[in-house]
Amino acid sequence: MTNIKAGIIGGAGFTGGETLRILLHHPQVEIKFVHSRSNAGNKLYAVHADLLGETELTFTEHLHYEEVDVVILCLGHGESRVFLQNNPVPEPVKIIDLSHDFRLAENAGNFVYGLPELQRKRIKEAKAIANPGCFATCIQLGLLPLAKAGQLQEEIHISAITGSTGAGQKLQKTTGFTWRNNNISTYKAFTHQHLHEIKQSLASLQGEFQQEINFIPYRGNFTRGILASIYLNCPLSEEEVVHLYQEYYQEHPFTHVSSQPVDLKQVVNTNKCFIHVQKQGNKVLITSAIDNLAKGASGQAIQNMNLLFGLEETAGLLWKPAAF
Amino acid sequence: MTNIKAGIIGGAGFTGGETLRILLHHPQVEIKFVHSRSNAGNKLYAVHADLLGETELTFTEHLHYEEVDVVILCLGHGESRVFLQNNPVPEPVKIIDLSHDFRLAENAGNFVYGLPELQRKRIKEAKAIANPGCFATCIQLGLLPLAKAGQLQEEIHISAITGSTGAGQKLQKTTGFTWRNNNISTYKAFTHQHLHEIKQSLASLQGEFQQEINFIPYRGNFTRGILASIYLNCPLSEEEVVHLYQEYYQEHPFTHVSSQPVDLKQVVNTNKCFIHVQKQGNKVLITSAIDNLAKGASGQAIQNMNLLFGLEETAGLLWKPAAF
Amino acid sequence: MTNIKAGIIGGAGFTGGETLRILLHHPQVEIKFVHSRSNAGNKLYAVHADLLGETELTFTEHLHYEEVDVVILCLGHGESRVFLQNNPVPEPVKIIDLSHDFRLAENAGNFVYGLPELQRKRIKEAKAIANPGCFATCIQLGLLPLAKAGQLQEEIHISAITGSTGAGQKLQKTTGFTWRNNNISTYKAFTHQHLHEIKQSLASLQGEFQQEINFIPYRGNFTRGILASIYLNCPLSEEEVVHLYQEYYQEHPFTHVSSQPVDLKQVVNTNKCFIHVQKQGNKVLITSAIDNLAKGASGQAIQNMNLLFGLEETAGLLWKPAAF
Amino acid sequence: MTNIKAGIIGGAGFTGGETLRILLHHPQVEIKFVHSRSNAGNKLYAVHADLLGETELTFTEHLHYEEVDVVILCLGHGESRVFLQNNPVPEPVKIIDLSHDFRLAENAGNFVYGLPELQRKRIKEAKAIANPGCFATCIQLGLLPLAKAGQLQEEIHISAITGSTGAGQKLQKTTGFTWRNNNISTYKAFTHQHLHEIKQSLASLQGEFQQEINFIPYRGNFTRGILASIYLNCPLSEEEVVHLYQEYYQEHPFTHVSSQPVDLKQVVNTNKCFIHVQKQGNKVLITSAIDNLAKGASGQAIQNMNLLFGLEETAGLLWKPAAF
Structure with a gap:
């Protein structure tokens, strides 16, 4: 061994x-x-x-x-x-x-x-x-199958919430317990640094990719995990999109497509990514959850x-x- | 008296x-x-x-x-x-x-x-x-000034997070402590029932209003409050939008436009709504926070x-x- | 006025x-x-x-x-x-x-x-x-009626849990969100500085008071409030002790004797103190709750x-x- | 294998x-x-x-x-x-x-x-x-070495705080998020059912054991873990007591004597018990922490x-x- x-x-x-x-x-x-x-x-x-x-x-x-x-x-x-x-x-x-x-x-x-x-x-x-990066992992895993299929043809909208460990060990106001407990807030709206690596990866799969990605990051009042909601217009049916995801991830041991809605704690203290896909009108909505430290x-x-x-x-x- | x-x-x-x-x-x-x-x-x-x-x-x-x-x-x-x-x-x-x-x-x-x-x-x-409704209040207060100015000309994107009291007193899995503590999840994506009253109000101010409103509600792991992020394309400058909001709310004692980013706990156990407006590229982003029970x-x-x-x-x- | x-x-x-x-x-x-x-x-x-x-x-x-x-x-x-x-x-x-x-x-x-x-x-x-002091207030209100009645005749045992605001605004490890969220710990066991003022007050009501007070303070994972459990041997019946407390506090508008067990959130963001008294064998147990900041x-x-x-x-x- | x-x-x-x-x-x-x-x-x-x-x-x-x-x-x-x-x-x-x-x-x-x-x-x-039982495990591990040494010669005082999973899966008021979040409360003071098995075990090591055990259980606002503070009069020095514990647990792979104060999250999602021993005046204070589900x-x-x-x-x- x-x-x-x-x-x-x-x-x-x-x-x-x-x-x-x-x-x-x-x-x-x-x-x-x-x-x-x-x-x-x-x-x-x-x-x-x-x-x-x-x-x-x-x-x-x-x-x-x-x-x-x-x-x-x-x-x-x-x-x-x-x-x-x-x-x-x-x-x-x-x-x-x-x-x-x-x-x-x-x-x-x-x-x-x-x-x-x-x-x-x-x-x-x-x-x-x-x-x-942690946000970058969560969001990319939510988009890679669509990118590979060339289906990122419109503006993308993302909100994602991260735990306090994402901010690192250094003490600061927004990682203080008195401030953060039972609180919620946004930061770096539209400008989070992870957008660069996300766009780079998507472009590597879908050559012409140059859609706008609108990303609102939230500070959550928990220590571990990221949950992201990602949506865009997509002509495929829910079944087709689910199939794309299942196929893409079938050889990947940590990323799983759930037929049920996912919540954050399902992946806390695991190396997994759970993904749920649904379609509502023209929009496909992907929910993606990881443990930010794992x-x-x-x-x-x-x-x-x-x-x-x-x-x-x-x-x-x-x-x-x-x-x- | x-x-x-x-x-x-x-x-x-x-x-x-x-x-x-x-x-x-x-x-x-x-x-x-x-x-x-x-x-x-x-x-x-x-x-x-x-x-x-x-x-x-x-x-x-x-x-x-x-x-x-x-x-x-x-x-x-x-x-x-x-x-x-x-x-x-x-x-x-x-x-x-x-x-x-x-x-x-x-x-x-x-x-x-x-x-x-x-x-x-x-x-x-x-x-x-x-x-x-609680979400309806938070979101409308974030949009009324733009509606009155006839500036809701494109699709609107909203993510908003609510506390557990919004789900009422009846015990259920998603309001149980073991499930909800340190957890985060979405529900009723794009279909939340408050969208009807929101659209009705916006149309009353901006007659032709018929934009799509994409709304992702989140269950937060706190008891009180709603924080909403709302954005759309808007040709006005940040100063112009801020001015619209200040003017609209100057005669309203509970809704305040903050020059600083707002976080949820600033309004908990108050009857206030705090609103922050910023512009990033073509997007105007409005953050709106209320106490859902107040x-x-x-x-x-x-x-x-x-x-x-x-x-x-x-x-x-x-x-x-x-x-x- | x-x-x-x-x-x-x-x-x-x-x-x-x-x-x-x-x-x-x-x-x-x-x-x-x-x-x-x-x-x-x-x-x-x-x-x-x-x-x-x-x-x-x-x-x-x-x-x-x-x-x-x-x-x-x-x-x-x-x-x-x-x-x-x-x-x-x-x-x-x-x-x-x-x-x-x-x-x-x-x-x-x-x-x-x-x-x-x-x-x-x-x-x-x-x-x-x-x-x-905050602990001192919560604990004294739990003991004053017994002291006035000269009933503090044996060693006293106290555990009490405080919110993060009790530690003040300065950032430190134990008030950081990542450390404190979902955590619990003790500090200054038997030696908390508030013991001095507690003993001083009790002695002013019960002249000969010199019992040992064993006090275990806990850091709780909430922001506001103190809940204290206080017990000692006492020959009086539950009815007699409850009566002492009701009588003592009847002219005091903020301290209330509850016939039901009390929990911390009943007093959060109020100036009240809630007290519950019960007897179990020879022990009288007093639960006292206040908002540490109020x-x-x-x-x-x-x-x-x-x-x-x-x-x-x-x-x-x-x-x-x-x-x- | x-x-x-x-x-x-x-x-x-x-x-x-x-x-x-x-x-x-x-x-x-x-x-x-x-x-x-x-x-x-x-x-x-x-x-x-x-x-x-x-x-x-x-x-x-x-x-x-x-x-x-x-x-x-x-x-x-x-x-x-x-x-x-x-x-x-x-x-x-x-x-x-x-x-x-x-x-x-x-x-x-x-x-x-x-x-x-x-x-x-x-x-x-x-x-x-x-x-x-969960409380029973946490408390016994905090007392076994003293019992084996025949040092439980006086009344024992315990406060211990448990997470919500200890109350099981059935929904009830005290395991609801709205009630329990940021709350703290006691229950079954002096009468918790685990006292029986604790006394049985202590008596098996220290034959004549019949001291009173005063136990105040708390409901904590976290999901996993129990932290217990246990104290009693003891004539041994801190060094002697620490030595008893180290010796007792040296052949046991999950129970560790920490020279530093312990907090709950050190053992969450582990099968460990962490124990800290200190002496203050005549009192020996043992802090014991486990994950209640592990x-x-x-x-x-x-x-x-x-x-x-x-x-x-x-x-x-x-x-x-x-x-x-």
Whole structure:
């Protein structure tokens, strides 16, 4: 059985912790080092308290690139590029980066955009992976089958609600409990940065794609998950669209087309994406739900790692759902 | 000082309780009876426990129409019409009905649609009021100024999130804590029943109005409030639209145009509607927030009552906000 | 009708905002200035966004002591004493301080401990009031009648759960949404600073009082309110204890003895305290609930202000409850 | 590798669903049937929607005892005994019952109380297991080491807060979202039914145990988990008590003594119990946290199953924690 040796960079943040939670139970991975400048010398469970009893590993400030097959970067946006410039990763070691630094073709270099449902084959052959954004994953999975069928012929309308972990670990007003509890609000309407990678992916499937995408992101009062509603005019019948989705995703183990309406908690603490399709008049409405930290970040990173190293795509990623 | 005598029908439900909470502190209203078949004989605080210490009133199964100036019906949808047929209200007594039974012109009879920001003058002269729906209030207040200016010239897109009290008191899966806590979901996409009254009002201001309204309602994991995002193509500049809204609402004491983005909790436990307007490319985006039980139901009912009887419009409706 | 002129110091924090929300609707109070160094020049609603539409007042860095009858200090613990030393309040102006700086006799100077249910008469004649702590208010109201009857003869056991606003406005890990949502934890077990003022008050009613008080405070995942469970051995029957409480509180308008079990939301956004008493074997169990920002802080401050100036004790304090 | 064949009775409830979530990923278990009268013929994911994509199993009304090594009963309290009388399980098939029907010695018959940290050896040799209650598990794990050391010499004081799933699937007022969200309340003070099994276990370790246990249970506004605070007078030093706990639990893979204070979410969606011990004056305070559906129900049931069949105790029980 292949045994992959991994190093984590930025292990003290939300996605770093989630990556650790996954890898500690991954049957074919050994964690060789967990890098964190601010926490060097501390036990992992000093930061991620739930890990008490699972590991005695400590954070380190040293980068033992020579001991690993892959490094996973869980740094803030803009920090990965700088980090890699200052700490270049030697040739045979593969890279998975969770930031947005290498997602767009114009800045990607040798990084491959890591959405397995879009380009599993390219991922398998990559040396470096740019892991998609959380909103971007949820929305793309809701649109890829239509794009592949060339059916994105009109303006697209999206509202999507994200949990607080999407905003990262840094304390700010909108992630404070007193403000956010029982509250709801929008932000970055029409201008969310993930629109770029979404459009790039859609254009790769539907060459002429240049429709406007209207996206209203909401801050939700929960910690985990994204639920997106996506609609556009579409001449196909509901049955035809459902069929497109079923066919597109039948070879993909984490994305499921539900015949029933989906709600967010069905996918929390899983690496799944649940999709529901319905037709109302001329509009097709797609509801898509993921866990922003799992399929939207660390889970997808490990899915990509599995592909990079020829492991089973689902290895270490079939968890007990939280459900409630 | 005028002293209005009021009777409440259906006082044991959510909107009944909220109407009582308001009227108990209204300086110009005396509650003469609170009707409830299932709770007849019980103290109000046996059902609405927070009212302990505020009143020793009991529920009654008798309808003392002869003692009151107004009856306020807080019954379920479909129940008001039946109730009034079986228990006709005598001539001089005015009626405010919170159900949807009399909101649409084709079924309204002598009921006037009670949205003061739309038709305060007609309300003042009415004998019976059909109080608007909660989503309908939030969305109309977000669109009336554009309708009046004849600027609803293209398809309208709305996503809006409501609290659990909007679903009423009856227990069901989607209002159970285990299901709803930390969850989010959509329902009645494109087909919510409030669309009818919304279209009716918009058409009354902009005669030719027949644009499609695409409305995605969400169930939110909070108890009170509705936040709506509404957008459409509009050739006016942001300044022009803001000006339309400020002008439209300057004589209306509860609807305020905020220069800053609004979040839901700013209006919880108030009778206010906060509106924020921004322009992004060709799209104008209006965010509108109300408390579904206040401006979206019982608060607006009392606002209508104030207008019916020539009281100050804000009488009894300036409460300490909950804010947190 | 008396018209009290008030100045607020520290108006930008949680208790400052809550004091403003109350005073803006108080029929006999005029706010003359709201002091805040960091927000000088800004509208109140720039900080307390819910106040849009209620006032155009701005924060000021000037202390217009000469214009007011009373100043209300909403500063952090330890800051009030320093502030008053640097900015002495001239003779006729009364002071209400919400911090813990003047609550204990050894540091009180001319400050009177402002728990109306303990010593309304002394408050009425005071020049300066030390407003009680939130846990301290909730727990004392649960114990005063027993203390007055000399029935605190054994060790006392208390668990109590507080909302996030009790921790103040400063962002910290335990008030972050991601940490606190759906979480529960204890802190300062047996050592919470409010124990001092609780013991001081109990001893003032039951001279020999020196029982141990075991107090486990919990951080709850809600924003407003405190619910306390208090028990001790007591030879009286349930009827006798209930009678003691009813008698003790019959002249106090905000503290009510409920014959039914109480839950937290019954008092949220009210100035009330709800108390339930039951007996189980030798133990008497008292459940006490308040809103930490209202009866536990700003509401009680205004209750004290009313007493200081001979107003009706409930003036400006009978609000529509939030209930849900 | 042993392959255990399991049948689930009552698979449509909360603990039934949780048992399924665990067993579907258990490497050494095959689910042979999932019994549910009301859902017979439906897919598991028609009830437990998160299981879409994990299994195509359906509920059945047939009891295929002949195909299984063990049946796990996830029925309501009082229902298990009746069910087993009406549907007796043949000799070689083992039974794990999650109800309280067989927990107390006087009604246990051949059922062994299934708390591995109390009596792993007896469990390994049992034919039938009475799985402990959720509060009972959390509290016993907080007291067993002191009981074994004979240190429960004085009255014990406990407050503990549980999530909504502890109340089961049936809709009722106190599990409704509108009531429970942001609320807190106590119930069954001093009389909770789990006290019996707690006392039975403590007496089995500390023969003369007959101290009073004062237990205040709280309903918390979260879905999963129990946090308990337990204190009593104890002459041992903090170091001595911590040492007792570390020694007691060193051979138990799921119960961990934390040197840092614990909060509830550290154990949510894990089978762990986290315990923190501190001393304050004469009092020792133990904080104990579990997930009520995992270590407090279905997780512990599978832990017992592992022991019954000689599997690794942790098999199928090392999940990715939810953490947030």
